[in-house]
Amino acid sequence: MNKNIALKIVLFIFFAIVGFLILVPFYAITIASFKPGADLIRNGLNLNFDLSAMSFNNFVFLFTGDHAYFTWFFNSVLLTIVQVTLTLFVSATVAYGFSAYEFKGKNLLFICVLLIMMVPFEILLLPLYTLTNNIGLMNSYSAIVLPGIASAATIFFFRQYLRGIPKEIISAGRVDGASEYGIYLKLILPVMKPSFAAMAILNGMNSWNNFLWPFMVLSSGSKFTLPIGLKTLLTPYGNNYDLLIVGSFFSIVPIFILFIAFQKYFIDGMTAGAVKG
Amino acid sequence: MLKKFLYSQKVAPYVFVLPFILVFIIFWLYPLGNSFSMSFQKTTLGQGAQWIGTDNYTKLMGDGVFLKAVTNSVIYMVMTLAILIPFPMLFAVLINNKFMWGREFFKSTFFFPALTSVVVAGTIFRLMFGEMEGSLINSFLGLFGMEPMKFLKGQFTGYIALIALATWRWTGVNMLYFLSGLQNIPEDYYEAASIDGASPFQKFTRITMPLLKPTTIYVLTISIYAGLAMFIESMMLWNGNNSPKNIGLTIVGYLYRQGIEKNNLGYAAAVGIVLLAITMVINLTQLAFSGMFKKED
Numbered sequence: 063m064n065k066n067i068a069l070k071i072v073l074f075i076f077f078a079i080v081g082f083l084i085l086v087p088f089y090a091i092t093i094a095s096f097k098p099g100a101d102l103i104r105n106g107l108n109l110n111f112d113l114s115a116m117s118f119n120n121f122v123f124l125f126t127g128d129h130a131y132f133t134w135f136f137n138s139v140l141l142t143i144v145q146v147t148l149t150l151f152v153s154a155t156v157a158y159g160f161s162a163y164e165f166k167g168k169n170l171l172f173i174c175v176l177l178i179m180m181v182p183f184e185i186l187l188l189p190l191y192t193l194t195n196n197i198g199l200m201n202s203y204s205a206i207v208l209p210g211i212a213s214a215a216t217i218f219f220f221r222q223y224l225r226g227i228p229k230e231i232i233s234a235g236r237v238d239g240a241s242e243y244g245i246y247l248k249l250i251l252p253v254m255k256p257s258f259a260a261m262a263i264l265n266g267m268n269s270w271n272n273f274l275w276p277f278m279v280l281s282s283g284s285k286f287t288l289p290i291g292l293k294t295l296l297t298p299y300g301n302n303y304d305l306l307i308v309g310s311f312f313s314i315v316p317i318f319i320l321f322i323a324f325q326k327y328f329i330d331g332m333t334a335g336a337v338k339g
Numbered sequence: 340m341l342k343k344f345l346y347s348q349k350v351a352p353y354v355f356v357l358p359f360i361l362v363f364i365i366f367w368l369y370p371l372g373n374s375f376s377m378s379f380q381k382t383t384l385g386q387g388a389q390w391i392g393t394d395n396y397t398k399l400m401g402d403g404v405f406l407k408a409v410t411n412s413v414i415y416m417v418m419t420l421a422i423l424i425p426f427p428m429l430f431a432v433l434i435n436n437k438f439m440w441g442r443e444f445f446k447s448t449f450f451f452p453a454l455t456s457v458v459v460a461g462t463i464f465r466l467m468f469g470e471m472e473g474s475l476i477n478s479f480l481g482l483f484g485m486e487p488m489k490f491l492k493g494q495f496t497g498y499i500a501l502i503a504l505a506t507w508r509w510t511g512v513n514m515l516y517f518l519s520g521l522q523n524i525p526e527d528y529y530e531a532a533s534i535d536g537a538s539p540f541q542k543f544t545r546i547t548m549p550l551l552k553p554t555t556i557y558v559l560t561i562s563i564y565a566g567l568a569m570f571i572e573s574m575m576l577w578n579g580n581n582s583p584k585n586i587g588l589t590i591v592g593y594l595y596r597q598g599i600e601k602n603n604l605g606y607a608a609a610v611g612i613v614l615l616a617i618t619m620v621i622n623l624t625q626l627a628f629s630g631m632f633k634k635e636d
Contacts, residue, residue, distance in 0.1 A: 066438065073433055074440045080430070081448045084507065087463045088451065090475055094466075106474025107466035152358045159355025163348075171356060174363050180560075181371070182568040182618055184591045185611035188598045189370035189377065192384060209366040212359040242351035271456035273571055278599065289458040296462065296578055310459040317454045325447060332453070332512060333519040 088314075095120055095311040099303030120308035130283055131309050134291035141276075141287055142269040145207050149265050150258055152211045157220030158246050162232055178214035184274075191278055205279045206272075216261050219331075223257040224250075263324055264331030270317060288313050377608035384602055395609035405610065407585050408593040409617070414498065415589070416566025419505045423513050423562055424555065430510070431517035432547060446518070449511030460508055461575020465491070468500040468576070491576060497586045504572055513558055520554030521547070556629050560622055567618050570595065590614045 090107050096116040124131060160172060190209060199205040231253070235245035273289045280286055286294070292309055295302040321328055344350055378395055382388035399405050430449070434442055452460065467475040468490040477487040490496040524547065532542050570591035574580055577587045580596055588596075590610065598607030 070438055070440060073436070077430075077434065077439075077441070077445045081445055084448055084452060084511070086475075087460075087467065087507065090467065091459075091463050102466065104471070104473075106469035106471040106477070107463065108473050108475045108478055110473070156356050156359040159352045159359075163352035163355070165349075165352040168352075171360070171363075174367075175359070178363070178367055180564070180619075180622065182564060182591075182614060184568045184570065184594065185374060185615050186367065186370045187591075187594065188604055188607055188611065189373040190366065191599070192373070192604070193366075193370060195384065209362065212362040217359065241346050242348060243346070243354075246355070267454065271458075273456060273458055289456045292458050292462070293575075306462065310462055313459060314455055318451075321447075321450075321454055329446070329450070329515055332450075333515050 091307065091311050091314075095308040099305075099307065102303050102307060120304045123304060124308045124312060127305070129305060130286070130291060131305065133284060134286050134288045135313075137285060138270060138288040141203055141206065142266055144203070145210070145269045146262055146265045148207060148211055149213050149216060150261055153213050153216035153261075154220050154251070154254060154258070155246070156212055157217045157224060158250055160217070160221050161224035162229075162246075162250075175214045175217055179218065187275070187278065190275075194279060200279060201281045201285060202279070203285070206276050209275075213265065216265060219261060220254065220257060223254065227253055259324065259327040260331035263320070263327045266320075267317065267328070374608045374611050377605050378612045380605040380608075382605045384604060388605070391605070395606050396613075398606070399609055399613060404585060404588070405593055408588045408590050409613075411586070411588055412567050412569065412590045413617075415501060415505075415569055416563060418498065418502050419509075419566045420559065420562055422502065422506050423509050424558060427510050427513035427558075428517050428551065428555070430514045431521060432543065434514070435518060435521045446511075446515070449514055451511070452508045453512045455508070457508075457571045457575060460504060461572055464500060464504045464507075465576050465578065468503075491587075492583055494584070494586045497576075497582070500576055501569075501572060501587065504576065505569075513562075516554055516558050517551060520551045524550045552629065556626070559625060559629075563622050563625065564618060567614065567621075590617075 086109070090109055093109070093111055093116070094102055094107055096118070098115075098117075098119065101115065123129075160168065160175075194200055194205045199208075227250070231249050232245055235249050240248065271289060272287070273293070276287055277290050277293070280290060283291075283294070288309075292306060292313065295306040295309065345354060377388070379390060379392060380388040381391050381394075433439070434445060455463075469477070470487060470489040470492070471477065472481065472487045474487075476490065480486075480488065488496055490500050528546050528550075529542055532546060537545070568591055569589050573582070573587040573589050573592055576582075580588070580592050580600065582588060591614065594607045594610040594614070596607075597603045597610060
């Protein structure tokens with residue numbers, strides 16, 4: 063018994079140390095957002111906690127200053143909501159098609175889903191860039207949303223989930239005279255609710271933090287999302303550090319609040335792909 | 340008539356999967372084919388193209404900067420695998436212990452970094468690894484009487500910063516993958532092993548590791564992919580796609596430099612195809628070795 067207690071203590075101390083190391087960068091950026099940017103440039107990001115040098119100036123500037131931060135912020139919110147809603151609905155529809163029916167070409171199509179998951183998206187950057195340019199979608203949110211609307215990983219997850227739903231629901235719906243689409247919309251979608259939560263969070267997280275593709279597509283500052291706007295604050299000459307740091311800190315806050323509130327779904331969404339079907 | 344056709348049980352499945360077919364063709368198959376054909380051309384955005392056969396590829400093989408980028412990406416991938424598989428697995432096994440205090444708290448804490456965007460995480464790490472005496476890492480080294488280092492100006496120390504960032508962001512996520520894998524191992528296996536007098540180490544190597552294999556293969560596959568395709572982390576640490584002597588240049592960074600910055604689309608497309616080939620070869624070999632292609636029983 064004593065051996066168990068000792069082991070418990072050792073384990074706890076070990077995890078506490080690792081946890082501490084993981085939290086250090088968060089602590090550093092939190093206190094940095096209370097220090098003037100000039101201090102950051104002079105002394106770097108550190109753990110010095112000096113109340114006399116700290117103030118709410120950066121926060122005051124964040125909320126009242128003349129900059130586009132909240133334009134970027136609301137662009138990110140809007141884009142995330144639109145992207146998540148469309149992606150979830152479209153991917154769930156596709157996944158239902160795969161799980162509820164036997165049809166010609168089904169296996170081949172499903173292999174295509176798996177293929178997308180295996181090929182690095184980055185190699186499609188240039189052709190997608192030229193395609194977007196040619197069809198005149200540059201600097202539009204459609205160019206960001208459309209390519210990911212039938213997300214392979216999300217389709218895969220929904221299909222796994224739908225496997226656990228009894229097929230009798232569908233036949234019962236048919237007996238009652240519902241159409242194929244009516245069955246999906248009225249009987250299946252409501253049953254899928256729990257899986258929507260996990261995927262909404264995972265897709266929302268990806269969308270909120272998405273950088274490379276939007277960075278290539280968007281050119282006007284008024285359309286920038288938060289990560290792109292923050293990136294533009296980082297210039298070789300800039301003295302935008304006040305805004306950069308407090309803005310970075312503030313960009314983590316919403317997703318943290320969401321995480322605390324829906325922890326289980328974050329974790330379910332994240333680990334969904336690893337569960338063997 | 341049309342309505343009857345669309346509502347039939349034969350046609351409905353195709354209506355359901357139609358969005359995927361469209362997205363697959365327009366945003367995946369066509370660009371991929373385009374990437375492939377572009378790699379045999381000399382072409383720029385908005386201008387004509389000219390077929391030049393395999394010239395881009397032969398040029399790439401003798402391109403020192405490209406080889407540097409490949410080396411960086413491969414070293415990064417290998418180092419992230421060496422850290423981000425064994426440690427998260429060990430952490431998962433330890434934290435899975437029901438007697439452990441604060442399990443839920445640690446799980447969440449370890450997951451926090453994954454919530455930050457690369458832009459924010461990269462900014463934080465760039466400043467932590469700053470060259471000033473007062474920067475976090477240097478002030479830590481100072482505690483041991485060490486001189487401040489210019490982390491982002493040297494090759495080896497540059498890798499350290501990159502790996503530190505990757506380790507920070509992904510340890511918790513990989514730990515969760517392994518934890519969900521552990522949930523699928525029946526408790527009685529361990530009980531039976533205890534009765535047979537197995538040591539904790541034997542239980543780990545004989546039961547946990549083999550039964551975690553599907554999870555390990557999954558984590559390995561996505562880590563290989565992510566390691567080889569890394570770009571933004573480097574872009575954030577060096578505040579752009581240019582690092583001194585290209586110490587932080589990656590394959591995608593080179594693709595971006597040639598394609599977007601220099602408008603050399605054909606050459607950049609060839610870089611992309613080489614990346615695809617490397618990823619596929621490494622991953623398919625890995626999957627073949629781990630027996631993924633054998634018939635499942």
